[in-house]
Amino acid sequence: MKPDDTERRSRDTRPQPAWRGAHPATPSKAAPFLRFARRAAVDLAVLYAAASGVGCAIVNAAMFHPPRPPYGTDLPGLVAMGPPEAPVAGVWSPAPGATRAVLFSHGNAEDLRYVRDRLSLFNRLGFAALAWDYPGYGRTPGKPSERAVYAAAKTAFRHLVEERGFAPSNIVVCGYSIGSGPACYLAEKHPDVGALLLVAPFKSAVRVVTRVRILPFDPFPNLARVPRTRCPVLVLHGTADTIIPSWHGEAVAAAAGGRGRFVPVPGATHVSVFHAAFADPGTAAILRAFLAPYAEAKPHAESAEPPLVGHPPTP
Numbered sequence: 001m002k003p004d005d006t007e008r009r010s011r012d013t014r015p016q017p018a019w020r021g022a023h024p025a026t027p028s029k030a031a032p033f034l035r036f037a038r039r040a041a042v043d044l045a046v047l048y049a050a051a052s053g054v055g056c057a058i059v060n061a062a063m064f065h066p067p068r069p070p071y072g073t074d075l076p077g078l079v080a081m082g083p084p085e086a087p088v089a090g091v092w093s094p095a096p097g098a099t100r101a102v103l104f105s106h107g108n109a110e111d112l113r114y115v116r117d118r119l120s121l122f123n124r125l126g127f128a129a130l131a132w133d134y135p136g137y138g139r140t141p142g143k144p145s146e147r148a149v150y151a152a153a154k155t156a157f158r159h160l161v162e163e164r165g166f167a168p169s170n171i172v173v174c175g176y177s178i179g180s181g182p183a184c185y186l187a188e189k190h191p192d193v194g195a196l197l198l199v200a201p202f203k204s205a206v207r208v209v210t211r212v213r214i215l216p217f218d219p220f221p222n223l224a225r226v227p228r229t230r231c232p233v234l235v236l237h238g239t240a241d242t243i244i245p246s247w248h249g250e251a252v253a254a255a256a257g258g259r260g261r262f263v264p265v266p267g268a269t270h271v272s273v274f275h276a277a278f279a280d281p282g283t284a285a286i287l288r289a290f291l292a293p294y295a296e297a298k299p300h301a302e303s304a305e306p307p308l309v310g311h312p313p314t315p
Contacts, residue, residue, distance in 0.1 A: 093119035188228045200236070203251050235262045239264045240269045
């Protein structure tokens with residue numbers, strides 16, 4: 001007898017169309033490549049993480065240059081802020097009758113021994129002033145890093161509010177050079193501060209060198225922080241600054257929108273900009289007008305040309 005159709009189909013070994021039954025599974029020719037790609041992706045991720053760790057250490061070394069040796073305990077106005085286990089050194093410079101204060105963050109290659117003259121400039125405008133040292137600088141223990149600087153900045157801010165009795169709205173946060181980083185941080189975290197004054201700021205620390213972000217971390221991202229502040233922002237930048245070019249300051253001021261103002265200081269370098277801003281009549285008038293709403297005490301008599309302080313350039 002002839003086999004029926006069912007038996008004939010069971011003996012048929014020819015390839016069957018899809019509708020008559022699925023093909024048996026066969027190894028994909030792409031499988032070896034996919035396995036290689038996955039291994040390569042993992043290896044690249046590990047290498048990138050390692051490189052980022054090394055990069056972070058390199059960036060920290062480039063950002064922070066604490067002067068040596070540290071100053072002594074006889075520094076005028078020296079105060080210890082915060083808990084004994086994590087003290088932050090500061091210099092307090094009061095002004096008679098001042099109801100407003102400036103919290104000043106200095107550059108990366110100086111410490112509290114170099115800031116007295118700048119605090120005096122604010123005193124002459126009727127402000128009390130407080131400067132503070134980063135971890136690893138002067139008499140503030142620890143190692144400098146972005147995170148450690150933020151922690152110390154919060155300690156200094158709390159000191160002004162809790163120990164000195166200044167309301168946040170009566171505090172002008174001021175940062176020079178790398179000090180613009182913690183200044184922007186405080187202004188973002190405390191949106192009720194009176195004003196933010198930035199002198200020779202950068203868009204971010206890395207972008208001083210690279211112009212664009214190339215690493216997974218971006219220390220002191222001023223350009224990203226400023227739009228999240230709420231207070232008025234004034235940016236002063238020397239037109240002859242070759243360490244942090246003035247286009248950094250322009251970008252930071254623009255990021256504040258209508259709250260921001262950029263003021264170029266004619267002929268000023270990175271080192272001379274602070275004093276040049278007070279000495280130049282046009283810039284000084286803008287600065288006084290910006291600070292006037294926050295200074296209720298009568299300003300002291302001011303010399304036409306405040307003395308320059310001899311401290312190293314601060315990138």
